[in-house]
Amino acid sequence: MPIPDPPTFDPTARAAFRHWARVPLRYVDQDPLGHINNAALPMCLEQARVELIQPVLKAHAGPDADIVLARVTIDYLKEMSYPGTIEIGTRLTRLGTKSVATAHAAFMAGSEVCVGTAVCVLVLFDTRKRASIAPGPALRSALEGLMA
Amino acid sequence: MPIPDPPTFDPTARAAFRHWARVPLRYVDQDPLGHINNAALPMCLEQARVELIQPVLKAHAGPDADIVLARVTIDYLKEMSYPGTIEIGTRLTRLGTKSVATAHAAFMAGSEVCVGTAVCVLVLFDTRKRASIAPGPALRSALEGLMA
Amino acid sequence: MPIPDPPTFDPTARAAFRHWARVPLRYVDQDPLGHINNAALPMCLEQARVELIQPVLKAHAGPDADIVLARVTIDYLKEMSYPGTIEIGTRLTRLGTKSVATAHAAFMAGSEVCVGTAVCVLVLFDTRKRASIAPGPALRSALEGLMA
Amino acid sequence: MPIPDPPTFDPTARAAFRHWARVPLRYVDQDPLGHINNAALPMCLEQARVELIQPVLKAHAGPDADIVLARVTIDYLKEMSYPGTIEIGTRLTRLGTKSVATAHAAFMAGSEVCVGTAVCVLVLFDTRKRASIAPGPALRSALEGLMA
Numbered sequence: 001m002p003i004p005d006p007p008t009f010d011p012t013a014r015a016a017f018r019h020w021a022r023v024p025l026r027y028v029d030q031d032p033l034g035h036i037n038n039a040a041l042p043m044c045l046e047q048a049r050v051e052l053i054q055p056v057l058k059a060h061a062g063p064d065a066d067i068v069l070a071r072v073t074i075d076y077l078k079e080m081s082y083p084g085t086i087e088i089g090t091r092l093t094r095l096g097t098k099s100v101a102t103a104h105a106a107f108m109a110g111s112e113v114c115v116g117t118a119v120c121v122l123v124l125f126d127t128r129k130r131a132s133i134a135p136g137p138a139l140r141s142a143l144e145g146l147m148a
Numbered sequence: 149m150p151i152p153d154p155p156t157f158d159p160t161a162r163a164a165f166r167h168w169a170r171v172p173l174r175y176v177d178q179d180p181l182g183h184i185n186n187a188a189l190p191m192c193l194e195q196a197r198v199e200l201i202q203p204v205l206k207a208h209a210g211p212d213a214d215i216v217l218a219r220v221t222i223d224y225l226k227e228m229s230y231p232g233t234i235e236i237g238t239r240l241t242r243l244g245t246k247s248v249a250t251a252h253a254a255f256m257a258g259s260e261v262c263v264g265t266a267v268c269v270l271v272l273f274d275t276r277k278r279a280s281i282a283p284g285p286a287l288r289s290a291l292e293g294l295m296a
Numbered sequence: 297m298p299i300p301d302p303p304t305f306d307p308t309a310r311a312a313f314r315h316w317a318r319v320p321l322r323y324v325d326q327d328p329l330g331h332i333n334n335a336a337l338p339m340c341l342e343q344a345r346v347e348l349i350q351p352v353l354k355a356h357a358g359p360d361a362d363i364v365l366a367r368v369t370i371d372y373l374k375e376m377s378y379p380g381t382i383e384i385g386t387r388l389t390r391l392g393t394k395s396v397a398t399a400h401a402a403f404m405a406g407s408e409v410c411v412g413t414a415v416c417v418l419v420l421f422d423t424r425k426r427a428s429i430a431p432g433p434a435l436r437s438a439l440e441g442l443m444a
Numbered sequence: 445m446p447i448p449d450p451p452t453f454d455p456t457a458r459a460a461f462r463h464w465a466r467v468p469l470r471y472v473d474q475d476p477l478g479h480i481n482n483a484a485l486p487m488c489l490e491q492a493r494v495e496l497i498q499p500v501l502k503a504h505a506g507p508d509a510d511i512v513l514a515r516v517t518i519d520y521l522k523e524m525s526y527p528g529t530i531e532i533g534t535r536l537t538r539l540g541t542k543s544v545a546t547a548h549a550a551f552m553a554g555s556e557v558c559v560g561t562a563v564c565v566l567v568l569f570d571t572r573k574r575a576s577i578a579p580g581p582a583l584r585s586a587l588e589g590l591m592a
Contacts, residue, residue: 024320027346028339028481032474033275038217039190039472043324046186050323051379069186073221079278083347127181130227172468175494176335176487178328185324191472198471199527231495329571334513335486342482365482369517375574423477426523 009091012077012105012114017089018148021048022109024085036080045072045104045118048088052146053100057124060139064128070099071121078115085109092146098132099123100143157239160225160253160262165237166296169196170257172233184228193220193252193266196236200294201248205272208287212276218247219269226263233257240294246280247271248291305387308373308401308410313385314444317344318405320381332376337412338368341400344384345418348442349396353420356435360424366395367417374411381405388442394428395419396439453535456521456549456558461533462592465492466553468529480524485560489516489548492532493566496590497544501568504583508572514543515565522559529553536590542576543567544587 009016023044031037049067057065080086087107094101099121106116124133135143157164171192179185197215205213228234235255242249247269254264272281283291305312319340327333345363353361376382383403390397395417402412420429431439453460467488475481493511501509524530531551538545543565550560568577579587 022320023322024318026319026339027342028475028483030476031472032476032478033214033216034476037472038194038220039187042187042190043322046323066181068181069224071221071223072186073219075219076217079216170468171470172466174467174487175490176327176333179324180326180328180330182328187324191470194471329510329512334490334516335483338483338486362477364477365520367517367519368482369515371515372513 009103011103011117014089014105014107014112016103017091017105019048019052019090019146021051021088021090022085023047023088025080025082027082030082034081036082038074038076040080040086041074041076041106041116041118042072044086044088044106045074045120048090048104049102049120049122052090053122053143056142056146057139060142061124061133061135064126065133065139066125066127067100067122068125069120070123072118073120074116074118076116078113080108080115086115091148092143093119095135095140095143095147098134157251159251159265162237162253162255162260164251165239165253167196167200167238167294169199169236169238170233171195171236173228173230175230178230182229184230186222186224188228188234189222189224189254189264189266190220192234192236192254193222193268196238196252197250197268197270200238201250201270201291204290204294205287208290209272209281209283212274213281213287214273214275215248215270216273217268218271220266221268222264222266224264226261228256228263234263239296240291241267243283243288243291243295246282305399307399307413310385310401310403310408312399313387313401315344315348315386315442317347317384317386318381319343319384321376321378323378326378330377332378334370334372336376336382337370337372337402337414340382340384340402341368341370341414341416344386344400345398345416348386349418349439352438352442353435356438357420357429357431360422361429361435362421362423363396363418364421365416366419368414369416370412370414372412374409376404376411382411387444388439389415391431391436391439391443394430453547455547455561458533458549458551458556460547461535461549463492463496463534463590465495465532465534466529467491467532469524469526471526474526478525480526482520484524484530485518485520485550485562486516488530488532488550489518489562489564492534492548493546493564496534497546497566497587500586500590501583504586505568505577505579508570509577509583510569510571511544511566512569513564514567516562517564518560518562520560522557524552524559530559535592536587537563539579539584539587539591542578
């Protein structure tokens, strides 16, 4: 039986994402160029993964389980301007031994124009032991549910 | 005559970098995990490129010339903690038609342990025309001077 | 005829405020004490005045008119914690020659418990001339409308 | 014997302050008006009190002792611009049962022009018990040493 192709998706299309975080921009997110500073997107990505993945982690691996960002790549595709709300689509793309990979796309609310994309590698982490952790079967299964 | 190999360097070694920005950490850079939030590194990278590249741009392409971040990849190698100063080494690695690529390494002051590395693509930009610009010969030459 | 008493209000009661700004908290607003850092409230106050007063200014005094914070007093009454949304009530309390005073109260969405109060003095400012400005009759009248 | 007058000082003079914190400005501290956003000063004040008061607290009241901001008043006297370093002078002005009051003045490095002043009320706080604490004699004495 042939090995199925890996799931593919258009990383700049809203349709590729089921999970969304909404981050209303603040006046202070702007910089002297009169647009949203690049540092806003990392904060939005953090927001997206905290809202999506932390509840799953806490539910299946206890209150000390958390995620730590190991690697991020962001492509800034369009300028963003205040006021407005950034919507971040998120999907899990890979579940490793002690890490997960995520893909993200950013849109201004009400627009179909992708303003940025990102991929992240997150390490599962025990905040008390300060060490990475391998997810057990229940957490594994719950994380797989975010890969759709 | 053989074509020389492209310049290579160890992206985690202080010796690879001639240009440095120093960013003292602030209490507010910490997050609930008791370490420096991942969003601090993008700000430090911005600091590094603003300090190194903006003066060259303004000198050779006028006050409206600026740089805009198009792409960034950051590898978070070690936790950082307050108090301390992040030192960011920067070098230009490529000079394109309307863009430059940079490589960076981050260290805590007084330490040889690399806490993170990054590569960026920056677009040269006219803030008045809000359009990318191709550097003229003088700016090109000055930017090449940052590639050592 | 007796001079009426100045308008008074309970600065910690939702009922004292007609104008509201909503600022969803971000993970990054937290600090190592596990609560929302004190620096979040100044950002929320900025948000509140930008949303309420800037449109009035721009409409009646042109695109270069803006407000600059001259003085702020904040009373932090309760710890705030993530996740949640801060709601800032705002009212103008005084209209001076070149300045306005505002009063604010902060609540977590869904709660009647005031988590902080603030009073601000804002200077009307021409961003091109970089000088304070005295509002004309139309702007004055519009600002008085925010004093209710 | 006459009661001595309370200590007085010029809150805008460098000479009034013995304790200093230095906060180099970051590009991201700027806002669309091309100056340093008002939210930078609260962060600098936090920096000043953390550097001055936290070591005294931890030394005399243990690792769980901390300070929480209860009230702040800031007067913004001059615009600040990037690049530069803000220097914050700090002195304790009052030692209460469970709180201290501080006075601060802000200057750009190399300048005698005061760009802002502030007064704060800080509550001594046990981060584990999440309750305010009354300082014992050793801490009291150490804090009095910061009142000069």
